[in-house]
Amino acid sequence: MxxxxxxxxxxxxxxxxxxxYEEALExxxxxxxxxxxxxxxxxxxxxxxxxxxxNKLNISIEEALDAVEGLTALGLIGKNDDGSFFPKQLQIxxxxxxxxxxxxxxxxLLISHQILNGFSADSEDNFFRNCYYLSxxxxxxxxTENIKLALKEFRExxxxxxxxxxxxxxxxxxxxxIEKSEVKNDTN
Numbered sequence: 001m002x003x004x005x006x007x008x009x010x011x012x013x014x015x016x017x018x019x020x021y022e023e024a025l026e027x028x029x030x031x032x033x034x035x036x037x038x039x040x041x042x043x044x045x046x047x048x049x050x051x052x053x054x055n056k057l058n059i060s061i062e063e064a065l066d067a068v069e070g071l072t073a074l075g076l077i078g079k080n081d082d083g084s085f086f087p088k089q090l091q092i093x094x095x096x097x098x099x100x101x102x103x104x105x106x107x108x109l110l111i112s113h114q115i116l117n118g119f120s121a122d123s124e125d126n127f128f129r130n131c132y133y134l135s136x137x138x139x140x141x142x143x144t145e146n147i148k149l150a151l152k153e154f155r156e157x158x159x160x161x162x163x164x165x166x167x168x169x170x171x172x173x174x175x176x177x178i179e180k181s182e183v184k185n186d187t188n
Contacts, residue, residue: 016073024070029099029107032114032169033059037067038076039167041087048084056167058118108173115169125166132177140174147172 016024028034036057040046047053053064068085071077078088099107119126151170158164 021073024073027070028074028076030110031067032111032118033057033063034067034070035111036167036169037064038071038087041077041085042164043167044164046085108171112171112173115171118169125168140176144174 037053040053040056043056048068050061050064050068053059053068054061057064068077072079072085076087076089077085079085
């Protein structure tokens, strides 16, 4: 279920059956191309030509058309009389009753791999960090809340800046590796 951040009501099915709507929703959850196009709609020079979209996102025209069709069906973008697109809804909240934590984590993993597939080691636009710390759950919870606040502030500043020079994909992942590790016995 997609929720409008300002008006928490279900987005229209756009004439789709419940099954088709749910399938489009699953594609949105797990396909970075759909999310990239949704974000690209805010580009000041946005052009609704599938060729322009494909070129900007480095995807095929078919993938661009599929994403446009899916986002339109979900009610996230609309079409003007001249055929151009516009964002109908920019912020998307996925309620936990629609997708549980495990399903969200699986989709995060899919999106993370898709983001990393677009990562170019020689790009000056990359930023990256990795670290390993012995710590505790309380400090991880505090860090998680700080990251949420930093991303919210980043989004708010990005919304009002007039200099939008790129579409930045950001994924943040943390896990307790001790909790999941098992001592492997060598049977030889």
